[in-house]
Each structure stands twice: as structure tokens, then as C-alpha cells.
Amino acid sequence: MHMFSREKNFYGGHGIVAAQVPIGTGLGFSHKYKDDKGVCMTYFGDGAANQGQVYESFNMASLWKLPVVYVIENNRYGMGTSVARASSTQELYARGEGFGIPGERVDGMDVLAVKEAAARALEHARSGKGPYILGVLTYRYRGHSMSDPAKYRTREEVAQIRAEQDPIDRVRNLMIENGFATEDELKKVDGDVKKIVAEAADYSQQSPEPDMSELYTDILVES
């Protein structure tokens, strides 16, 4: 969870649900402050969408017209609790209305729809108009964690969505039907991707554990 990369402008996976929302808002603040045309994409789930700090962030982002795009990944379940059981209103893209933040609902299982919506959101934020919300409807096939018994939904539901709405399958079909690629070419892509993943996993597993001295590094910035 806790991956960070300054180089890639990736400011981390944070462990406390919704804590990343004010942080992302703060990154937006720094972009506006420095006038560097940067935008912060801040992702959170349907479970996080009820946290108070989200609304404190929305208020400030809107008040100060911060360049932040809030991407709500609504996969219908916050761990074992469905959106219906946790949220008084389910149109999460509209949660910014009280703060004057425009939002739109996006089919998260459609790559092109997501691309277009993201372009709109980024344009809005970059042009100085302030934050934008994308309420992206998607799904989670596996459990929340390894120890999730997943009794809160049926196998049929999972299977159906996998069969009918899988975003990667949809792209594959689109490309083949429109002659953008052949089955073989796509098979090769699959193969390449598998290779990258396998190499990454291997690298992780073969890497030695950190030296004991690392226990005490990076607690404070030394001056």
C-alpha cells in the first residue's frame, strides 16, 4: 500500500481511509500557489466518500479554486458494506454540489468514457476553474483483502459483471471488431504484460530484506 515516487509524481497510498483526500487537496494548493499548471488527481472509494474530511477538502478546494480532480472509484462496496447500506445518497459524483463543485458520473468499465471524462475534468481544473469530481462506477472482483469471505454479494453477481462488463475484454472486442488489432497481436500484448508482471514479482521476491541499519533511517530529515 505504501508506495511513493517523487520521480513519478505519485504521492502514495495512504492507510487511513479518506486521509488522502485533504492531502491531495493540499497538493492542488501547492500547484496553484506555485502557478505551475499542475493538477492533483485524488482517488478515493465509495467507503471513503462519507468521511467528513472529504467535505472539508471539497469546501476549501472550491473556495480557493484548487486544481484537484477527485476521482471516486465506486465499486459498490466499502469492504463488506454496500453503498446502499452506508450512504444516504448514492450519486457520489454529486457530492460536491453543496460546494459548487461540478461532477459527472462515468462508466468506469469503459476505457474511452473514462478517458474523455478525465480530459474534461483536467481541462476544468487546469483552466483555473477549480476542482472537478468524477464519480466512476466500477467493480471489485476479489474480496477487500485476503481474509474477506465475501458473503455480502453473490457469486452470480461477480460472474455476470466479469462476463458482460469487463473493461479489458470490452477494449479487446472493440479493437478486433474495428480492425485495430488482430487476436494474435493482442495475445502478444497479453504475453508481454504477463512477462512484465512476472519479472516485477520475481524482482520483489528475490530482493534481499533491507539491512538492519534501515530500521533507523529516514525518521527525520537531517540538516
Add this chain to the structure above:
Amino acid sequence: MATQILMPALSPTMTEGTIARWLKKEGDAVSSGDLLAEIETDKATMELEAVDEGVLGKIIMAEGSEGVAVNTPIAVMLEDGEDASAADAVETSAPQQSAEPEPAAEPAQAAAPAAAPQPSANAPEPEYSGSTTTMTVREALRDAMAEEMRTDDMIFLMGEEVAEYQGAYKVSQGLLEEFGAKRVIDTPITEHGFTGVSVGAAFGGLKPIVEFMTFNFAMQAMDHLINSAAKTLYMSGGQMGCPVVFRGPNGAAAGVAAQHSQCFASWYAHVPGLRVLSPYSGEDAKGLLKSAIRDPNPVVFLEHEIMYGRSFEVPDDPDFTVPIGKAKVEREGTDVTITAFSIMVGVALEAAEKLAEEGISAEVINLRSLRPLDTETIANSIKKTNRCVSVEEGWPVAGMGSEIAAITMEHAFDYLDAPVTRVCGEDVPMPYAKNLEAAALPNVDKVVAAVKSVCYV
């Protein structure tokens, strides 16, 4: 009816002031909100507004009067139609210009050790002699809640995944089925909000049990835990008690890194107005949780995820409770006292076994209550063994070990043959790498080494 205008307290610390300027003269009509005077304090000059309408009948404290104590009458307001004689008729105490300000409140009592009343430690805890069942700690916790909920309709459980999911760690398994959705409630992921809600419910006469998926997530609810739950009885002069139990796993699980592994024992133990408990065994879990639920005060109940699956003999009697404020001597010994709580009690017991092989007899105390701390049991043990090692998962600075060291000095200084030594988690955020995580936590070897150091062997 004529009324007096008193010298107002324009700030919580103001005791006296100067009437810098009157903005109205005797006989002037006054409307609500009109400025009457400028009052100077050592901090600033402030304006005094009229609250009611009327006529300024008499100025008692003239412009320039200095050292006018708060609540001294400075003028008399007449109602419409009253004449000046009514002003004279108003009871006026002799105008006060204080020579000295009100004496400041008695300085706080010189810090005394743990002020919370201690249950008598003279009577040894009665041994339970009834029937027991082997069960896991999670089952013991569940049974404690179920048994109490059966006796009192006002008790309910709220938290994330406690109902339909059967508990994130399966502690509340079966409770929804038995007690229904009104009394076993799945909350949204909004700790700050639902903790506040639980306090309000408690003020309203209910008895909430709030489950935090871990105490790491309770940090965002700290304001309500401390400012709302712990302090309101005091602030309300005893009117608004908060009988809430805040429970959940505390400390390090395995491989969950810095934001999910903190031990909050010393943070909560610090706060007057809370009870803070931490069970080790199944018997502790059941007995302490029942006591916590029955206690009319806010209780922070620090469980441990890794202990949930461990099995112990647990008393069956639904009236079996473990008293708050009483530590348990888990193992008797003569050479050193090892204090610990929660999962570290197990580590201490293992260390004691190892030490016994080397001829060192260790007494292990399971603290069970962190606030109030059972100072008497700890001190009596140290008076016997003359040495103390405290063990905790949390960080060393201002941790529970610091408190143990302090009370040992206060109550058993003359009996110590060595300084109190603390075995704590390393003073670093919990690392993710497995080897570093293991190095960051106390273990049997570290405890054994600490004991040997205080034994000078």
C-alpha cells in the same frame, strides 16, 4: 424597575478595569445595543454595550475610576417613566475599587501520584472456582457482549462491519442474528462522526459499545473520545456521564506497517475521565469487557488482533467479572518483577520460563488496567523482588514504562536494587519489511536480556 449595571468581565482572566470614558450622560435615553462606556483592561480597551433599553439614571463609578473590580456596580439604569429617585432606591453596595484583585484560585495540589481512587488491593482477588470452557479470545469478547446485551436493552454495538459481515475480526459473530439490526449497527467509515454520535447517545441514556476496526482509525475520533467522552462529566458538574465502551484492536498486527500498528495505551492512559483496560487472556477479555460495559464511565478497551485466535479457559458464569484497577500476578517469582499488558504478557511469561532455566525467578504481572494502574500490586511485588522490568509494544518516550518507573520510585524507591528498565518498541514508525518489523518489536530475548541487566548477571 431600576437595575444596576455591573463591571463586566470582558475576558476570562479579567479581574478589574478602568472606566476610561462614559459615552452616555445621566439622563440619556439608551437603546439596546448602544455603547455606554469604554472600559480599559491591561490587555485592551473594550466597549460596553447596553443590553436593555432605558435611561441612564445614575453613574456610580465616574470616568477615570481605576481598579474597579469585576461585578462592581458602575451605574443604574432606569426603566422608561421612572425618575431619578428610583436610582437611589436601588440597593447599591459601597462602590468597590479593589486594592488587590480577588485572590487567585488555590494553586493545584502538588502533583500526587495517580489521583483516581484505587479499589482496595488488600483483599486478594477471589479465585474463580466455577466451570470454564475452552474458547478463543474473540469468542470470550463476543460472549461478554452478548451476555450483557441480554440483560440490558440500552446496550448496543456500533462499528464498521460489526453486523452483516459478522465483525471485521469476527468478534461480533452472531450478534446481529440474536439482537437484530436495531442493536447491532453497521456504520459508514466515519469514525469522527460515529464516535460523536455514540457520546450523544450515551448522554441520551443509551449504553453504546463502539468498535474501532483498529485504534489507529480512532485517532480521527480522538476529539470526541477525549473532549466529549472523557471530560463532559467533569464540565457538567456530574450531570452528563458517558457510559460508552470504545473497543478494538491496538498495537502491532503483522506486516501492516506504520499507520496500522501503533500502540495507543499511553495516550489514553494519560487522560483523566477515562478508564483504560487491556486484556491478555480469555478470562481477562470476558471479565474485563463485562466490567467495562457495566461501568458508567467511558472505557477505552485495548484488545489485540493477534490474541483473538488464542484459546484459554474462560469462566462460564455470566456474573463473572474482572475488576477494573486490579492487576493479576500471572506467575509468582522472587528475583525480578516483569510488568506487561496485552500480548506482551505472553512474551513476559515465555521469558520467565527461559529465565527459570537459568536460575532467575521472575514474577510476571499482567496489568489489565492501565488507568487506573494497580500501583499497590506493582509496588508490593517490587518490594519483594527489588527489581522491575516493564514490557510494552509501544514507543519508549512517555510510554507506560515511563509511568511504571515513576510510580516505582514514588512507592518503592528504597526497595530497588537496580533502576527500573523498560523494554519497548523501537523509537521508529513501524517498518513494513518483515525483518525490520521483527526488530522493531519487543521479544523474549530482549526481555531476558533486560532482566539479566537488572540482575547484574
